[in-house]
Amino acid sequence: MIDHRRALTLAATALDFPLDASDRAILEAHVRECTACRAELAAYHRDAARLAALPPIAPPARVRGAIGRAHPVHRFVLLAAAALLLTASAGVALVVGSALRDARNPDVSPAPSTPARSSAEPTAAASISTVAASPVEAPSKLEVACDGTRADIPTPLVRAQADGIHIHFANTSGHELAFGIEDATGLALLGDSIPVVGGTFVYTFGTGSYQLTCGGTTASPFAVVDPDRLYAPAELGCASGTTGTSDYVAGARGPRGSLLDVARTELRGLQSGDVVEHAGYPQAAGDQFVRVVRHGEVVAVLGYADDGHGGWLLGGTRACSGSNITTVLPKG
Amino acid sequence: MDPNADVETTAATTVPVLPVPLRVGVAGAQTGDAYEQHAAEVHGFLVRTVRDGDVAADLLADAFTKLLVEERGGRWPDHPRAWLYRVASNLATSRGRRLQAAARVDRALQARHEDRESASPDAEVLRRERRGDLDRALSLLGADARAALLLAAQGFDGATIAVTIGRTEAATRTLMCRSRMRLRDELREEHR
Numbered sequence: 129m130i131d132h133r134r135a136l137t138l139a140a141t142a143l144d145f146p147l148d149a150s151d152r153a154i155l156e157a158h159v160r161e162c163t164a165c166r167a168e169l170a171a172y173h174r175d176a177a178r179l180a181a182l183p184p185i186a187p188p189a190r191v192r193g194a195i196g197r198a199h200p201v202h203r204f205v206l207l208a209a210a211a212l213l214l215t216a217s218a219g220v221a222l223v224v225g226s227a228l229r230d231a232r233n234p235d236v237s238p239a240p241s242t243p244a245r246s247s248a249e250p251t252a253a254a255s256i257s258t259v260a261a262s263p264v265e266a267p268s269k270l271e272v273a274c275d276g277t278r279a280d281i282p283t284p285l286v287r288a289q290a291d292g293i294h295i296h297f298a299n300t301s302g303h304e305l306a307f308g309i310e311d312a313t314g315l316a317l318l319g320d321s322i323p324v325v326g327g328t329f330v331y332t333f334g335t336g337s338y339q340l341t342c343g344g345t346t347a348s349p350f351a352v353v354d355p356d357r358l359y360a361p362a363e364l365g366c367a368s369g370t371t372g373t374s375d376y377v378a379g380a381r382g383p384r385g386s387l388l389d390v391a392r393t394e395l396r397g398l399q400s401g402d403v404v405e406h407a408g409y410p411q412a413a414g415d416q417f418v419r420v421v422r423h424g425e426v427v428a429v430l431g432y433a434d435d436g437h438g439g440w441l442l443g444g445t446r447a448c449s450g451s452n453i454t455t456v457l458p459k460g
Numbered sequence: 461m462d463p464n465a466d467v468e469t470t471a472a473t474t475v476p477v478l479p480v481p482l483r484v485g486v487a488g489a490q491t492g493d494a495y496e497q498h499a500a501e502v503h504g505f506l507v508r509t510v511r512d513g514d515v516a517a518d519l520l521a522d523a524f525t526k527l528l529v530e531e532r533g534g535r536w537p538d539h540p541r542a543w544l545y546r547v548a549s550n551l552a553t554s555r556g557r558r559l560q561a562a563a564r565v566d567r568a569l570q571a572r573h574e575d576r577e578s579a580s581p582d583a584e585v586l587r588r589e590r591r592g593d594l595d596r597a598l599s600l601l602g603a604d605a606r607a608a609l610l611l612a613a614q615g616f617d618g619a620t621i622a623v624t625i626g627r628t629e630a631a632t633r634t635l636m637c638r639s640r641m642r643l644r645d646e647l648r649e650e651h652r
Contacts, residue, residue, distance in 0.1 A: 145633050171644055172644060175640065179612070180613040187516075191520050
């Protein structure tokens with residue numbers, strides 16, 4: 129007869145891994161004779177059953193909205209994709225295009241209030257285009273009132289600021305509310321929670337039309353315009369490209385120095401005349417973007433995270449196919 | 461760059477610059493569907509493994525973000541549930557990720573989380589659980605051991621768990637055996 133310790137080890141193992149025939153025979157023979165080990169074996173099964181009976185736990189509402197932005201790299205990729213979608217979608221381009229055209233030429237007549245569009249577009253977007261015809265008059269902050277069932281946006285238009293898009297939420301529900309913002313195509317950009325007392329949030333997505341949902345399922349449209357041309361687009365100007373992402377352990381340090389200098393040291397394949405410059409909003413907090421402009425076209429976009437010690441960690445790179453632009457991380 | 465910092469860089473892959481828009485949370489999207497089906501169970505697994513509601517929520521969002529990236533890249537996993545548990549396990553047991561989360565203490569967020577927890581029926585379940593002997597016994601195990609036992613509780617066999625937690629089958633066998641025996645000892649102590 130084997131000792132009790134050996135029997136209990138086999139008994140515990142058998143819960144997760146098949147025993148070979150000899151071990152199984154040894155264990156069975158032991159527990160037939162040993163009341164204590166038989167009881168212990170039953171206890172192992174009870175413990176396993178208790179663990180299996182632990183119930184699922186519904187995640188907080190904010191998790192759903194955070195998908196796609198939980199990681200700086202992923203947020204970078206998604207924002208770039210969102211910007212690309214905005215310029216690629218013909219229907220959306222009408223809205224964005226009218227806003228930008230007016231922004232650059234404030235003296236020209238407003239765009240038609242009912243531009244040609246496909247019937248598949250949401251009617252909400254049509255109402256945005258009307259308002260977006262006068263971007264210079266757009267308020268500097270989007271005012272949103274949420275009552276727990278819908279978002280009320282009296283003036284669904286906001287002017288980009290140097291650090292991004294300011295959205296002020298008034299929360300009249302009496303409790304914290306989750307909200308989310310999608311672009312006009314339904315691409316989820318971000319989500320967060322509005323405190324009971326409301327608050328102002330600053331985001332760094334680009335110009336275009338968007339949908340905001342808070343505390344309910346009804347989406348409210350709004351548009352972002354940039355008459356001061358503060359936002360340097362971070363989308364590629366080509367039809368296909370490559371993407372690469374990096375991940376780091378906590379405490380990783382990046383190269384120190386100015387963001388553009390760091391980017392230049394990590395870029396490969398630059399050509400004479402290529403311009404390496406900051407992208408996104410000039411005073412944006414958090415992740416930063418650098419773009420490479422070649423012959424007037426953005427051929428690469430790099431996303432960087434501040435390491436908290438004056439260094440920059442390259443998070444993601446998107447480059448046009450054929451540009452031959454790649455990035456390398458400096459060896460530690 | 462810190463020479464001790466591990467850097468993992470994915471290979472550059474060709475992707476269309478104009479991706480198909482993804483509708484997270486909108487019916488029909490694979491990630492949205494997977495969220496509906498598995499978010500609560502994976503969240504429960506993460507809460508019990510990392511033992512911090514905020515960290516668990518962050519990790520869950522990270523796991524589903526990775527799934528979203530897979531969907532965007534046309535690499536939808538054959539078994540999304542197992543895939544989610546594997547990613548969640550890796551995130552939960554990653555020392556770097558845990559430290560990163562721990563360093564990101566935000567008192568305001570913490571307060572908001574507590575408010576949210578107090579209003580959630582699931583939080584009451586968790587609070588009751590936290591007062592129980594099983595939770596206390598689990599808390600005495602390492603994160604890897606907790607993850608392994610909780611994965612087993614979700615129906616994964618030992619070989620699958622080994623792959624999921626990134627250990628050899630032999631090492632996982634030893635880990636789980638010792639963990640079950642330790643858990644039993646602790647529960648026995650509780651009942652004395």
